[in-house]
Structure formats: C-alpha cells, structure tokens
Amino acid sequence: MSHTALARKYRPRRFADLIGQMHVATGLAGAVAKNRVAHGYLLTGPRGTGKTTAARILAMALNCERRDRGASDGEPCGECESCRRVWAGSANLDVVEIDAASNRGVDDARELRQRAMYAASGPDRYKVYIIDEAHMLTREAWNALLKILEEPPSRVVFVFATTDPQKIANTASAVLSRLQRFDFRNIGPKAIVDRLREVAAAEELTAEDDALALIARIARGGMRDALSMFDQIVVFGDGAVTTSGVHEALGLIDDDMYGELLTMVAERRTTDVFGYVARLVEQGADLTEFVGGTGEILRALMLKILGGNPEGLTESLKGVIDRVAAELSQGDLLRMLKLLQESETSIRRSPNTRLHVETLLLQWTMLDRTVEIAQVLEAVRAGGASPGPPVSPAPPTQSPPRTARRSPGPSGGQREPSRTAPPGPEPQAAPADDPPRAAGPPTLEGLQAAWRTVLEGIGRKNPILRETLSQARPSALADGVVSIEVAGGELQIEGLMRNKSVVQDALAGYFGTATGVEFTAGAEHLPAPKPEPRRQTQDADREDRLRAYRGQDPALDAVVDALDLELLE
C-alpha cells in the first residue's frame, strides 16, 4: 500500500461525507440542488480540512451523469464515469485543477483566461476551475481573473482554495467581493478518531484507541494529515496500529515525558530542568513539537481543573492529567500558558531552541517563587556576572529563599558579628582610586560626617554594596571596631557580612589604620526607616530601590528578566 493510499482511498465522494464541515456541505449541495451555483467560490481554512476535496465534489456534482435522476439532493453519484474521473483527478476536459503555488505567472493567467473562453465539453456540463493555494497568485493573475469574473461565461465556475484569505484580501479585494466564501474549520479530535476507526474497520486493521487519539492530537484538526499518518503507521507497524507504533513511526515524545514534566513543575524541581531537556534531545525529540504538545496538555489540564472533560487524550495522558490536576492550581496553569504563549514565537524562530525551551521550563518550575535579591546577586557574581540567563548557578535552585534564612538573632537587638575575620593587621595599602582620609584620630562623628564620601569609594568597587550601605549608618566606634546600623534586618546583614572585607578596606583606608566592622540591625537613626522591611510587595520605596539595584547591575537585570523572577528583599 503506497504512502498516501488510505488518505486517497477514503477521501469523501459526497458533500455529506465532509467531516466537520456541515455548513459548507449544506451550502454547496443546496446550491447544486437548486441550480443556483455561483461563478466563483472561495474556500478558506487550515490545511487538510477538505477544501480541495469539497471543490472536487462540487465539480463532480455539476457534471454527474446521473445528476437529474433520482432524488435531487445536490450530491454526485460518485460512481458514473464522469464522477470517477473527477474524483481521481485524472485528465478531464471540464475540470481543471491549477496549483497556484507553481502556476503563478502572467502567462498562466493569460492562458487561464483563454481557456476559460472555451465552453464546457457538452451543453449540460460545467467547466470548473479549481485553483489551489490561491493566495500565491500574482496581482496580474488576479487582474486577468477579475476580467473573467466581471463577465463570467455561462457554466464556468471558479473555486479558489486558500489557507491565507487575508493575503487575497490584500492583493485582490475586487475579486474577493465577487466570490462566495466558505470557511472550513479545524476538525475536532473526536471526529478524527471516529473517522480513523471507520477506516480501520473497513481495512480490517486493529487499532488501539490510544493510538488513534494520539494521531488525532498530532494532526491538529487536519483529516488528510491524520489519514496519511495512519497510513504511515500501518506500513511501519506491519498492519497493526499501536501507541508504541505511533511513537516510533512519528518520532513522538513519550506521554511519560509529559507526565514527568508536569510533576517536575508541580514539585518546583528547578534543578531537574537541564537534565530533562537533555534527555528530550537525546531521544531525538523535536523541541518545537514538544512545546506544541505541552500546550495541548496544559489546555486539557486547565479544562479538567475547571470541571470539563478534555477529549481526544490517550489513556496514559488522562492518567497523567488526573494525577497532576490536584497539584497545579488554576493560577499556575494560567501563568504557564501565558509564559508559553510569550515564548512560542521565539522558540519557533530562534536558532537556539533548546535555550528557549530550558528558560521556559525554568520559569514554570519557579512559578510564584520569590527570590531573595542577595541570592540572585550572589549567583550572578558566582557566574562571573555575565548577562543572560544563568545556566549553572540558577539562584533559587540550590537553596530556596525561606530555608536559606538563618535563624534570626535576638529580634531588633544587637547582632553578634562574626569573629572569623577579625580586623587584624590588615594591609595598609591604600586602594588605587584614592579614597578619602580622616584628618585626625578616628572618631565616630568624623566617620558619620564623611559617610557619603566613604560610600562613594565603596561604590566604585561595588555599586550594589554602596546601595545597601546607603540604608545604613555608623552608630558606634569602640576598640577599633565600627558598628554599622543596618536598616534591612537579618537579610541585609547577611549580604553585608559577605562583603565585610570591602567595607573593612574602605574604613581602613579612611582612618589610615586597620579597622574592624560589625553590622547591627537597628530601628533608630536610620535615613529611611522602614517599619517592616521584609516583604512589602506594594511598597513604592521598595520598587524604587529594586529599580536602582537592577539599573546598577545589568547582569541582575538580565537574570530577573530571563527568569521572570519576583525580587524579594
């Protein structure tokens, strides 16, 4: 059996057999039955939904040798010599099929015009031109056609089929207004499965329901595609149509992989994303196809959560959806779908599909997660501060924000600074960029007065550190140790402790002598007191500061954008 044998063998011969296009079938059959056939038709719709087939059935019906016999329902008999010739697309004086994709020059249009002048081969016959891929016709060709349609010869019918009616509207609106238009719809998965089952029965083939559902899903509304896939699988699987056969023949991604993905997202296992995508690639999966399949499953999952009953799913996929439905909320799904929509175009167009898919899956596994800015910064620094999505040091994966917080010290009280890095005899070497120096002996007042200048020096080394310290101020100086009171509480202190040596260097530079530093959480004497500095999502002040952070560090900006993170101070 040849590759397209089934698609061809089971192509409809009657309007009533057009699946999922009842409105078209009724309209065209009615026109034939009432002898009110127009001179021009435009059939639009997705590929493989039956446009060309409908055009051929129309041509059959108009030229059927038994047309006037029996009940006049407008259907062709499908069996007379004329019907069989038209249906088979074999040479026929009265039915001319033109593929505009390959016949689009002016010459063809002229020829078409001349040929249209010839009447049909008999007084009771119609000349039917079927022009496929009509949106490919040139403006000149359309102009020639317009002249014909302005004064149409009797018993001449033009049927234009296209997937892109908008393009015709742009180049040939004058022609368009003279055509009767029928819009073909995508065929639902259930209708496709039913049809495939009929074909399997007629061919005495065994076919698993799941296999048929799978084919219907991939065909995405196109019956022709569904039938030729079915055919391919029959050939491949030695006559039986099984789910594993479908997977093998079409190189599909296993349902289990989708199940694994959804579980990974539900459990927020960000770290597993890279390994997962690597396995997809190893299995030879088409990542664009994968993303498309994921979209279908998310939609089905959404329907399920909303209490609907998604159709056309394989049993194993239904199992996956039932299992995961409880773990993902409507909000999760909406956000996932939104993120998917946003990245679909870039995934299809980008030469680096894998990176885009990884980024998308990372975003999914980080849904609703907030990431502490310090951690992001740390990760960015560890990653060499290169802008772009961080690949290895994905910040929130290693240590989720909440658990990363050490148990806070006495709340609001003085925090015992770490003594692991005592001031000691630090090198006196002044930093190269000429920091400010204290005029006399170290005093707290002197330091407070010069604080802004000291911060400028720190900012030249580390702008983000300066930003953090601008929310702090020196509050004590004793035994060569400066206490710095910090507005942001534990979190800020942790961040500062990691940069302690930078601060110490700056202070040593300022005082001209080794100086220790400790950070304390304070509520008083602060430049910008914040009542509850931890998490105030609507706080404009916080927004400003985050903007400042982001502006100062392009790497951070890139990370935040790439991962759609919500920053938490």
Ligand SMILES: [Zn+2]
């Ligand atoms: Zn016939």
